[in-house]
Amino acid sequence: METNNYSDDQIGRARVQDSPELQAYYKELETLGAGALWTVANDIEPWEPKSNSIPMLWKYDDLRDLVLKSSELVTPEQAGRRVVYLVNDKRKDVSAAVGWLYTGIQVTRPGESTSAHRHKASALRFIMEGEGGYTVVDGNKITFEVNDFVITPNSTWHEHGVEEGGKTCIWQDGLDIPLVNALEANDYAIYDGKQALVAPINYSPIAYGCSGLIPADTVWDKPYSPLFKYSWKSVYPALVEAAKVKDVNPFNGILMQYSNPLTGGHVMQTMGASMQLLPAGFKGKAHKHTGSFVYQCAKGSGYSIINGKRFDWKERDIFCVPSWAWHEHHNASKTEEACLFSFNDLPTIEKLGLYQERELEENKGNQKIEYREKKKDF
Numbered sequence: 001m002e003t004n005n006y007s008d009d010q011i012g013r014a015r016v017q018d019s020p021e022l023q024a025y026y027k028e029l030e031t032l033g034a035g036a037l038w039t040v041a042n043d044i045e046p047w048e049p050k051s052n053s054i055p056m057l058w059k060y061d062d063l064r065d066l067v068l069k070s071s072e073l074v075t076p077e078q079a080g081r082r083v084v085y086l087v088n089d090k091r092k093d094v095s096a097a098v099g100w101l102y103t104g105i106q107v108t109r110p111g112e113s114t115s116a117h118r119h120k121a122s123a124l125r126f127i128m129e130g131e132g133g134y135t136v137v138d139g140n141k142i143t144f145e146v147n148d149f150v151i152t153p154n155s156t157w158h159e160h161g162v163e164e165g166g167k168t169c170i171w172q173d174g175l176d177i178p179l180v181n182a183l184e185a186n187d188y189a190i191y192d193g194k195q196a197l198v199a200p201i202n203y204s205p206i207a208y209g210c211s212g213l214i215p216a217d218t219v220w221d222k223p224y225s226p227l228f229k230y231s232w233k234s235v236y237p238a239l240v241e242a243a244k245v246k247d248v249n250p251f252n253g254i255l256m257q258y259s260n261p262l263t264g265g266h267v268m269q270t271m272g273a274s275m276q277l278l279p280a281g282f283k284g285k286a287h288k289h290t291g292s293f294v295y296q297c298a299k300g301s302g303y304s305i306i307n308g309k310r311f312d313w314k315e316r317d318i319f320c321v322p323s324w325a326w327h328e329h330h331n332a333s334k335t336e337e338a339c340l341f342s343f344n345d346l347p348t349i350e351k352l353g354l355y356q357e358r359e360l361e362e363n364k365g366n367q368k369i370e371y372r373e374k375k376k377d378f
Contacts, residue, residue, distance in 0.1 A: 006047045014038035049290050049356070051322035053088045053098045055306035060128075060316035063105060067170060071107045076114050081160075082107050083173060086318060091178070098320035099292025100179035101271075101345055105318075106160075108133065109168050113161030116191030121177045122224075122268045123158070125150040126296055126341050128316055132166015135159070137228050139198030142205065147232030147298050149258055149275075149341070153224035153268050154180075157191050172296055172318065174343045176270045204228040208261050225260035225267040232298075239277040239339065250285045251359070252329065253278040266347040273343040278302060278331035282338075286328040289357035291349045293321040293342050300338030302331040326360060 009015055016022070016038050029035050063084060070082040085104035086097045097103040106125075108114070110132065127133065127148045134143045138156045150171075152158040162169050180186040200206075207215050208227040220226045235256075243254045255276040258267050266272040275298070278284070286305070295304075301314035306327045311319050321327045331338040349355050 014041040049324040053322035057311040057319040094178040096178040102175045102177040104173045108162045110166045111164045116159040118157045119188045120186045121175045121180045122154040123152045124174045126172045128170045130169030132163035133169035141201045142229045149230040270348045272346045278338040282331040284328040286360035288326045291346045293344045295342045298339040298341045302338045304329045
């Protein structure tokens with residue numbers, strides 16, 4: 001029978017008392033590249049999931065000028081990509097923003113473009129400002145606007161740029177680089193020259209993003225979405241319309257997942273993404289779950305309480321919620337809605353059977369806090 005006693009001082013947990021004889025034994029094992037499991041068992045098998053990351057908030061107003069300055073200090077040819085990456089204070093060793101996820105803010109000026117390249121890490125972009133920006137994914141050129149969501153799945157050739165007549169573009173990058181590096185499976189390659197276009201401009205969002213219709217004469221055999229761009233001008237109205245007919249979720253307001261139109265599943269194999277609308281005055285309930293999340297405020301303002309600490313955010317601010325951290329989202333405005341974009345590692349967590357979630361319930365009569373297992377709803 002399962003026990004909820006989290007004390008290590010019980011049968012079934014390691015509780016060996018140290019002694020000179022054991023110390024000598026451990027040293028002998030160490031010379032052979034070995035060790036006694038009971039000396040580390042309670043650390044590597046915690047009672048509950050444990051994150052090495054901490055909640056963090058990155059203010060766009062503080063970072064924007066420095067992001068722009070990077071484009072004055074180095075060229076695309078020198079740097080490859082001008083990115084200010086956001087690193088968690090507890091994950092600096094792997095350049096992660098939270099868990100095994102990387103994020104950064106990239107800038108490209110009019111007339112500039114990056115070299116085409118590919119890597120085993122999957123990548124996504126959320127457009128923050130600018131005009132005339134584009135990306136090319138395996139020969140498919142896609143133009144984008146503010147708040148559009150763009151994917152460049154693993155091992156696809158991709159490059160980014162801004163047309164001569166455009167305005168400086170800034171976007172958030174999200175990658176699973178720390179995860180793929182941890183699995184010792186990453187690589188990187190540079191394309192010789194520019195990619196030849198294999199389809200009309202914006203073929204992907206036109207063909208696969210039109211009112212649920214998909215080409216009947218096209219075979220798509222890739223393990224990721226054929227829709228490389230998810231337009232804000234379609235996503236936001238969908239949220240607003242959903243809010244008219246759906247009950248507001250007590251944890252996340254109106255939450256909608258970016259999905260593969262052919263399968264209904266996540267957009268890529270290792271990273272997923274969502275957009276949620278917090279109605280005016282929304283007060284989210286607290287819960288926690290496995291899976292790491294990086295958020296960006298796409299519209300409005302509000303605050304989140306993460307592991308008991310309040311983080312106030314407004315449009316373009318970025319923050320993270322570590323795996324198994326208590327969190328709740330709030331929209332303090334009485335008149336304006338707020339929208340949060342987020343990306344996560346849920347596809348990996350779910351495929352490995354590692355997802356779990358708990359909600360926080362408080363009995364105000366006796367101030368007792370209870371934890372109750374609940375179904376997935378991040």
